[in-house]
Amino acid sequence: MNLPTRLLGICIASVLLAAGPAAADIQISLKSAKSSSSYYKMGEQLAQALKTGSNGEIVVTVAESTGSVQNILDIENASDDYIFTSPPILVSLSQQGKAMFADKDSDDFHTIRALFPIPSLTMHFVMAQESGSLTFSDLDGKSLLMDNGTFASREGAKYINLFGLEGKVTIVDAELSGAEKALKSGKVDGFVTAGSWPAPMVLEVAMETSVNLLTMDGEEVKKTKRTPMVIPGGTYPGQDDDVTTTSVPMVVYTTTEMDDDTAYLLTKTFWEQKKDMIKSAAWWEGVDDRLMANITGRLHDGALKFYKEVGFPIAEDQK
Structure with a gap:
């Protein structure tokens, strides 16, 4: 290799090192509902909105589910990238070990945290x-x-x-x-x-x-x-x-396994993309800050940070 070529290689390597590693995608797994349901379709729309709003940084894989009860049970084997949809009442029942969760009481249920509401x-x-x-x-x-x-x-x-x-x-x-x-x-x-x-x-x-x-x-x-x-x-x-x-009410949840920065980005991107989501499906029109009152239990700390920044109404028991 001659000297000019070696110098060019050194310069290119220096530029790449200075730029640092490329930002890694945030890989998210979303469990919603049966593929034939409107909530599965919402999951697909949400996945696209999060990808678009984050310029491709958030990549969501939507998985079919038998329903919200199964979504909650699945957190026992879930990783930090897991989000799911459920009515708040089912989350409350799981944390109290009641009804369909009476024989499935698990400490994992107490790690569930809310991110944002979706159409009821x-x-x-x-x-x-x-x-x-x-x-x-x-x-x-x-x-x-x-x-x-x-x-x-x-x-x-x-x-x-x-x-x-x-x-x-x-x-x-x-x-x-x-x-x-x-x-x-x-x-x-x-x-x-x-x-x-x-x-x-x-x-x-x-x-x-x-x-x-x-x-x-x-x-x-x-x-x-x-x-x-x-x-x-x-x-x-x-x-x-x-x-x-x-x-x-229906809400998107995760667990405390998710880091605050990821939860913040997911929540912020969702609300920023909502206007565009309405253009593709009118049911997003019904989602606004008034639905926050329907979330029982605690918000994820990352989501809470966003809501405090924008001044959304937050109850004491959601903190």
């Missing part, structure tokens, strides 16, 4: 407009399609009993895929579904058929022991007024 699972009671049903008292003598075995059907049946409508409402057990046809043909007066608003299925039905969404009063919401949710007027075609219903 919201109950929709969708009625054919010609049925004239606007409130639950109007359901007397009506028929409702419910997909047996789903959260929506269990919740819907619970409300019918709570509001004194048992035996007064005909329940039609059928798959939700046939709800629009059944509604149009008059075979049912309405159907029950649960999903983040605006729910794609409800949008599709409302564009083809005139429908009303049942609304609840304050006492009815209290009886359900669920979190109140207001679906803003204009969310669905023909829905001019706000609709009060119930919801199950």
Whole structure:
């Protein structure tokens, strides 16, 4: 090797050393829900938003899950890159060793920490407009399609009993895929579904058929022991007024195994990307700082740092 070539090699090596090593990707594993669910789709959207917002520094692998209970159980074998979705109530039950976690009490459950809320699972009671049903008292003598075995059907049946409508409402057990046809043909007066608003299925039905969404009063919401949710007027075609219903909050969690810098970056990137996420899926519209009140239990210290910086409302028991 001649002298000029050797000098060039030395110069290049010096520049590379001065620049330092390339920033390593932050590899994250996300467990959400079944691949057929809207929450799996949200997981994919979240993964893309985190990658885009971090200029490729955050790389999220979305894995299918049987549900939130399994997501919580999986933390026993999870590493520091693990994030998952769950309703806060299930996290609380796991940490108390109650219900489905009664025989699975683990110290690992106490390491769970919240990062940020995602769209809530919201109950929709969708009625054919010609049925004239606007409130639950109007359901007397009506028929409702419910997909047996789903959260929506269990919740819907619970409300019918709570509001004194048992035996007064005909329940039609059928798959939700046939709800629009059944509604149009008059075979049912309405159907029950649960999903983040605006729910794609409800949008599709409302564009083809005139429908009303049942609304609840304050006492009815209290009886359900669920979190109140207001679906803003204009969310669905023909829905001019706000609709009060119930919801199950959903949150992205990790554990104390995750370092503060990573938790901070994930949380900051999520909120900065939310406006762009709304452009691809309107259900992100329902996520704002008001949903922070639905997070029970502690926030991760890295996420807490971000919320303090931006002035989000934080309760004492979240710190």
